[in-house]
Amino acid sequence: MRCLSTLAILLLSTVIATAQHAVPYPESLGNPDIAAQRAKLALSSTTSGCKNSLFGGNCPQSAPCCSGAGYCGSDPSFCAESCQASGSFAPDSCWPLPMAVNLADDFKDKSRVVPINEYNGFPNTADWVIDRSPSTQPHAVITDDKLLLKLNRLEKHPETGGGIGATVHSTRWMKYGTIEARLKTASNVPGPVSSFILISPISGDEIDFEIVGKDSADMQTNFYYK
Template sequence: MKFSPVFASAAALVAASLASAQSTCNEWSPCFREGYCDSDAMFCLWGLCDPAKSFNSTSCWQPEGCVSQTTTFDSSSDLVFIRSYPGNPNANPFLSIFEPDNASVANGALQLQMNYAAAQNKGFGATVDAAHTIQYGKVTARVKTASVAPGVVSSFIIRNDQTGDEIDFEWVGKAPNEVQTNFYFNDILDYTQMVPYNLPSDTSKDFHDYTIDWTPDAINWLVDGTVIRTVRKQDTFDAASNTYKFPTSEARVAFSIWDGGNSGAQGTQEWAGYPTPWGNGVQYQMFVDTVDIQCNGNAGTTAPPTDGGSSEVPTEVPTDGGSGEPPVYSTNPGGQKCIPRY
């Protein structure tokens, strides 16, 4: 049967109505994230914004792509709080993701700190994401960890929050001389992939160079220029699912500090060490001296993304301090969850 133009128009209207009904955001606050809608980078940044529930298909910002660069954290502009981010990743290469903002640039280094949050009876840390994305490349970070007490977790990761692909270095406070390497595919939590490596000294006392060299065929982890682990894609093939369980998604480089010892999850606490010691004036800090990113694909541009809506300030902000737990929302007067558009 020949397709009728009249029927085609009706079908288009039905499709548009369905798309609007599925959206929970409006044109002034077009970007959806974890139950809330707004228009700035905290909600619209690629990887944080949920395109399926945003106002339309162009509401979420596009991925910025990779740019080879070295960040030495000599300038305060090297880090900006995400709600103040104007959208140019070349001017502001790193973003502090959570509020309160526990990340800063001082004394030529990126500093991530964790303070005690009495209301939650645990530490509230920090997460810093690269503004540019990456899909294959070599990333070297010069890091001094916060492994000075049990329960304190420091992380250097490449992760896509939407697909769950991840490659990481992690340090746990109960083992200050150890770094752990791991990778995940499609958010499958296979903890058997973790491999520890012992350094000759305390990782919280000195800076070391940690490198993730990620290609379409393999991942190499290096410490101070020495390869400590290699995973080849061909070795990750799972016959049952006919899938290579190897991270391939475009992602962001990130650093975080969080309280694993008081997380409330027994497995996490045993892994990190517990309880995390807290007392008057206690604070834990992780330092990143430099980050060198060498791209191998998905080249970026200098053009800032558009915001898809107004520049109004969000009324409510997701805050979890990089803990990996469900976010807690601030309680600004008048703040409301967004209302579905019907």
């Protein structure tokens, strides 16, 4: 496990591209390293404002958080995890990032995996979040004590024209540690990619473990850093 930057855990089936909530402050959020990194990146960023903001420039106080995709809002999908301090109303508009705890998940409790629009920002209420998808279909579900990630080929991704897959990420962050996952890829045709990724949405650093459909017996690894 690497210590170049903080990492969030992502499980991906394919490579794919309001109510007000109180700012969460659960039991183990005190991580000055992560807060300092966010502030440093915000100060050093050459990007002006939140990329796709309808308001122009940085996000307004009414929608203070700039999401990873560059939009302004105030719910967990904007303020948690991949929130960009550089485009937000203020560097501290982004919610604090919860530190990792020991976790062994056998996926027996379906309530621990929630869609991003139902996540309240408190990691003690959920271990995994299903990222927002262009589709309205539930592409990530728990069945037979397994987390099943689906690729829906009937619906078309509005940007790529391909099928719509699922992305599930952890609700906690870590700097270093030991991670183990048991994965099974269901695809043996070219195109789909099954992945387990360690990534920092703040800095973009990542470590990838990928299985491509055309060669399901071979695990590929990549890493990127700034």
